[in-house]
Amino acid sequence: PQKILHHNLYGVDLDMRACQLAAFNLYLKGRTRAEAEDADSFDMPEVGIVCADATIAEIDGVEAVFEEIAGDDEEVENALRRILDAFEEVHGLGSLLDVRGTLGDLFEDDADVGGTQLTLGDDPRESHTLAQVLHSLSDAVEEQREADSFLAQDLRSFVRLLDILAQDYDVALMNPPYGSGNRMPDVVQDYVEENYRYKADFYISFFEACNRFTAENGRVGMLIPRQFMYKGRFTEFREDFVGSEGSFDFLAEFGIGVLDNATVRTVGSVVDTGAEQNPVGNFYRLHDVPTERKETKFTDLLCGVDDDVKRVFEVPLQEFQRIPRTPICYSAPQSVRDLYQRDLKLDADQAGTEDKSACWAVPGVVTSNDDRFVRRHWEITNFDGSEPLSNGGSDAWIFPEIDEVVRWTQNGRIMKRSSSSVRTPNSHLYGRSGLTWTHIKETGRRFGYYPGGIFSTNGFMLFPREDISLWTLLAAMNSTLYDNLFLSQTTERHWSADSIGAVPWVSELEGMTNLQKKSKKQYQIKSDIQSSNPTSPQYVGPSLLRGVSDEEFYHEHPHNKELTIDQRQDRTAAPIVEASREEERTILEQKQRLETLSEEIDEIIFSHLTIPEEQRAEMRDEIFFRTSEDPDDREVPNSESVPEVPENIDEQVKDLVHHFAMVAVREEDDGVVPLH
Numbered sequence: 001p002q003k004i005l006h007h008n009l010y011g012v013d014l015d016m017r018a019c020q021l022a023a024f025n026l027y028l029k030g031r032t033r034a035e036a037e038d039a040d041s042f043d044m045p046e047v048g049i050v051c052a053d054a055t056i057a058e059i060d061g062v063e064a065v066f067e068e069i070a071g072d073d074e075e076v077e078n079a080l081r082r083i084l085d086a087f088e089e090v091h092g093l094g095s096l097l098d099v100r101g102t103l104g105d106l107f108e109d110d111a112d113v114g115g116t117q118l119t120l121g122d123d124p125r126e127s128h129t130l131a132q133v134l135h136s137l138s139d140a141v142e143e144q145r146e147a148d149s150f151l152a153q154d155l156r157s158f159v160r161l162l163d164i165l166a167q168d169y170d171v172a173l174m175n176p177p178y179g180s181g182n183r184m185p186d187v188v189q190d191y192v193e194e195n196y197r198y199k200a201d202f203y204i205s206f207f208e209a210c211n212r213f214t215a216e217n218g219r220v221g222m223l224i225p226r227q228f229m230y231k232g233r234f235t236e237f238r239e240d241f242v243g244s245e246g247s248f249d250f251l252a253e254f255g256i257g258v259l260d261n262a263t264v265r266t267v268g269s270v271v272d273t274g275a276e277q278n279p280v281g282n283f284y285r286l287h288d289v290p291t292e293r294k295e296t297k298f299t300d301l302l303c304g305v306d307d308d309v310k311r312v313f314e315v316p317l318q319e320f321q322r323i324p325r326t327p328i329c330y331s332a333p334q335s336v337r338d339l340y341q342r343d344l345k346l347d348a349d350q351a352g353t354e355d356k357s358a359c360w361a362v363p364g365v366v367t368s369n370d371d372r373f374v375r376r377h378w379e380i381t382n383f384d385g386s387e388p389l390s391n392g393g394s395d396a397w398i399f400p401e402i403d404e405v406v407r408w409t410q411n412g413r414i415m416k417r418s419s420s421s422v423r424t425p426n427s428h429l430y431g432r433s434g435l436t437w438t439h440i441k442e443t444g445r446r447f448g449y450y451p452g453g454i455f456s457t458n459g460f461m462l463f464p465r466e467d468i469s470l471w472t473l474l475a476a477m478n479s480t481l482y483d484n485l486f487l488s489q490t491t492e493r494h495w496s497a498d499s500i501g502a503v504p505w506v507s508e509l510e511g512m513t514n515l516q517k518k519s520k521k522q523y524q525i526k527s528d529i530q531s532s533n534p535t536s537p538q539y540v541g542p543s544l545l546r547g548v549s550d551e552e553f554y555h556e557h558p559h560n561k562e563l564t565i566d567q568r569q570d571r572t573a574a575p576i577v578e579a580s581r582e583e584e585r586t587i588l589e590q591k592q593r594l595e596t597l598s599e600e601i602d603e604i605i606f607s608h609l610t611i612p613e614e615q616r617a618e619m620r621d622e623i624f625f626r627t628s629e630d631p632d633d634r635e636v637p638n639s640e641s642v643p644e645v646p647e648n649i650d651e652q653v654k655d656l657v658h659h660f661a662m663v664a665v666r667e668e669d670d671g672v673v674p675l676h
Contacts, residue, residue: 002045010164010169027044050161052093095165096206100212100213130166131166131167167213169214169218170218171219172210176207177202177206198234201225203224204237207220207237211273214273217274219271221269223258223267226267226287227492230329230492231490238325238327238328242277243321247276248270249269250281250282252269253287254287255286255287280315281317283312285312310331324502337488343355344505345357345501346361346462347362348502358464358465358468360429361460363426363458364429365427366421366456370418373406373418374407375405376404377403377537377555383556383557387405388451388452389455389456390402390455390459396446397438398449398478399448399449399522400450401530401533412424430453431452431453432463435462435473436459443628444486445598446478449471451559468510471516472512475509486499487627515605538557538559538560538563540553542652544583545659547571547579548579553565568586580649580652584642585640588637588641592636592639602616
């Protein structure tokens with residue numbers, strides 16, 4: 001164990017505590033192994049673990065060592081000073097410091113020299129590799145460590161760091177900091193911008209660093225966030241990852257639970273540097289496995305043990321390359337990936353491709369949530385100078401709740417002049433009807449019909465460019481097929497315009513009037529479900545008053561012009577308990593009808609595309625694997641299961657009293673109701 005610890009293992013970290021813990025852990029492992037081999041004793045050797053704290057270069061006397069190593073060669077001495085200056089100016093850089101890039105042009109490539117060790121007796125002006133010079137520098141510090149100018153541990157750590165970062169390694173392992181590039185300290189961000197190709201995130205830069213000091217045909221092992229597989233800012237890295245830059249042995253999606261209490265979803269991968277890319281990628285699905293079983297399950301999969309769930313995937317890497325943005329959607333069913341061969345996308349401009357576009361997928365106005373202009377719809381008496389405002393909402397499925405309005409006097413000119421933070425992109429589309437979708441959500445089925453008005457930067461919209469029925473588009477966007485297409489672009493909570501735009505449009509669906517009829521029916525049902533919600537523009541009255549009196553919309557709202565009210569059967573003589581139960585049964589029946597219509601829409605689309613039943617089942621499973629939705633969430637209880645006295649009858653009575661209070665306030669000219 002001593003020889004392995006001394007000659008084979010090296011590590012770098014900014015945190016001294018992490019270095020100490022790593023060394024202590026190695027000591028325990030080495031001692032345990034020595035005892036297992038019946039060794040008489042175990043002495044911990046000096047290990048190659050170094051702290052890369054930013055202060056290690058700020059040491060008096062280091063220039064004397066540089067002068068001794070450089071001799072009379074001013075270029076070598078100046079180069080060594082440059083790397084010292086880099087550490088003095090860049091705090092928190094650590095192993096991202098590009099030692100070879102800074103000094104490599106002054107020395108021979110390591111491969112051209114047979115590993116000769118440079119010593120202080122050699123002429124430094126002769127050709128030597130960078131690694132040899134830094135070895136010599138490290139030896140000089142160790143030999144003179146008793147001198148006053150070399151007693152500082154920080155200096156030895158600094159020189160050791162240079163030595164370590166200049167070597168070639170067979171294996172590099174990384175679990176780097178997570179966070180986007182704009183969260184880096186400014187000086188580190190500037191350094192990465194200048195010295196690294198991939199700048200999207202901390203951990204991508206660390207992968208590039210590991211790739212630099214790993215020998216050809218070596219391995220880079222990494223545990224990193226899952227988001228690199230899908231997010232747009234990692235597209236260039238993904239293209240290389242599944243392209244010609246090395247070859248990854250496997251990718252295992254671990255999900256949550258492998259980093260103590262951290263909630264980040266992780267993947268693990270091993271990349272073979274310098275090798276030709278294997279045309280087929282091996283992937284392991286473990287994100288849904290409980291934390292305590294992940295390691296055992298991973299071992300079982302590697303050993304070929306079968307599982308009830310499909311967990312091992314072999315996918316030709318060229319299939320990812322044919323998909324816009326190159327998402328690594330290994331678990332997407334084959335028929336889903338095949339659809340990307342179509343040259344008509346929802347919005348190719350947003351996706352950054354040269355394909356044709358069927359729609360515009362766009363964000364809208366940035367209002368800065370200014371209360372002078374943005375209000376709830378019940379706070380205004382009429383819509384003169386105001387427009388409905390779509391914010392996407394937490395649940396936009398079929399029928400989004402549009403409870404905000406924006407003051408849009410003079411076509412929004414007054415609001416735009418009020419603040420420099422107000423922006424109105426895509427204003428030529430304001431007022432048009434289209435589909436809005438929930439930007440951030442843990443489930444699919446995010447699209448709803450928006451009859452028209454203004455839409456915000458959070459209320460993304462989808463507008464047909466050609467003569468495509470919005471009702472056909474709505475049916476398709478909420479289908480199981482399109483949920484899978486969206487999940488093939490991203491399994492993250494955020495569905496942005498670029499990922500939506502990259503999805504293909506199946507133009508054959510446009511002439512299918514039965515899809516239009518079914519989505520229109522869904523819209524009407526959802527409207528009626530909203531009719532007992534007093535904050536909804538479609539509020540008619542409390543559930544206990546439905547079927548008791550003539551029914552009409554309580555609020556005057558422009559979207560209500562397209563709607564009709566589903567009149568309840570006469571309940572005038574019904575007791576409160578009976579009326580309550582009847583309304584609960586009606587709502588359950590409506591929800592059942594919604595799910596039935598969704599299943600019928602799926603059947604129409606699947607049959608038209610001749611997708612086999614096995615792949616249909618895979619698509620349904622993929623939704624439940626990739627979202628927080630459970631199959632039981634779509635199961636609606638039988639309406640006969642409602643008890644004689646509904647559990648929510650107290651809330652229904654409160655809603656009834658609240659409604660009477662609203663009516664009383666409205667009937668008073670000054671909005672004040674005297675209490676006697």
